[in-house]
Amino acid sequence: MTQIYRSIVVVGAGGKMGMRISDNLARSDFNVHYCENAPEGQQRVRDAGREVAGIEAVIGDCDLLILAVPDIVLGKVSEALVPQMKAGATLLTLDPAAAYANLLFQREDVHYAVAHPCHPSVFLERYTKEEHADAFGGVAATQSVAAAFESGSDAQREALEAVIRVMYAPVDEVHWITVTQLAYLEPTLVETVTCMFGTFMKEALDETVARTGVPQKAAEAMLYGHIQIALAVAFRSTNPFSDACMIAIDYGRENILRDDWKKIFDQSELDKVIARMLKIDHVRRDAPSLESTT
Ligand SMILES: NC(=O)c1ccc[n+]([C@@H]2O[C@H](COP(=O)([O-])OP(=O)(O)OC[C@H]3O[C@@H](n4cnc5c(N)ncnc54)[C@H](O)[C@@H]3O)[C@@H](O)[C@H]2O)c1
Secondary structure (H helix, E strand, O other), rough: OOOOOEEEEEOOOHHHHHHHHHHOOOOOOOOEEOOOOHHOOOHHHHOOOOOOOOOHHHHOOEEEEEEEEHHHHHHHHHHHHHOOOOOOOEEEEEOOOHOOOOOOOOOOOOOEEEEOOOOOOOOOOOOOOOHHHHOOOOOOEEEEEEEEEEOOOHHHHHHHHHHHHHHHOOOOEEEOOOOOHHHHHHHHHHHHHHHHHHHHHHHHHHHHHHOOOOHHHHHHHHHHHHHHHHHHHHHHHOOOOOOOHHHHHHHHHHHHHOOOOOHHHHHHHHHHHHEEEEEOOOOOOOOOOOOOOO
């Protein structure tokens, strides 16, 4: 396969994602340049044994520009950098919010893609200590990736997948979907619902200990084991919940969930949460959508 992405630039290389993907890209055969504007970020890049490049020196020849900067600055950063990209190059962001909200500076001769790590599954069979320790993914535990690349050719998508598989390695599957579908996965499914329930369970644990005098360790043991069994029963049907448990579940839904909770899947609600995350008044629907950039 032709390696279409010969030269790669990571912007924000000293940040959390920048460091993670750079650690993996640095071990590959790709020609990678690491750009970072904060002094402490630059120090992290150097401490990892990599050189900090000036963006002006590398952007003109870059085939793939990866923006690992905070989502709220993606509009401004893309405005400054996209005009300097060469025609036919690809801009890759790591979260769908800015692409969905049409905040990225648009050029017809530049391709736009998004790739978000799924993180290692709770059902992953882990064998080594390293796999067990790798909750985030990208180190030892296998994960999948959800990605969108709606304007590139099949060959470009294949070449981009090769880069994505290195960035987030070890990777089993890359799921190619649209930017809007990716936005329904994150934030709606995994942040609005799943991460919210994670924090909610922590709050319930704290409340149990504070209100009832149950020792912290006993409450933790009971909760952590039941998180595991609840997920196994609900998602894998390992065995049914008991009849009494089903009654308690119904009581919980009546008292904790709103009847209209599924409205979070209305696109107007997706627009609201993304606007809130990006700290903008509203999602721009009049600007050209990435999905129509072919
Ligand atoms: N942190 C996560 O767990 C996570 C997971 C998946 C995806 N993402 C996505 O990754 C992206 C980066 O998030 P993060 O959490 O790594 O952010 P971060 O704040 O940890 O790092 C961002 C880095 O970008 C640098 N930066 C900002 N503007 C720059 C510029 N103009 N030029 C060069 N460097 C610049 C900052 O100094 C910082 O080092 C976001 O799109 C985010 O949604 C993050």
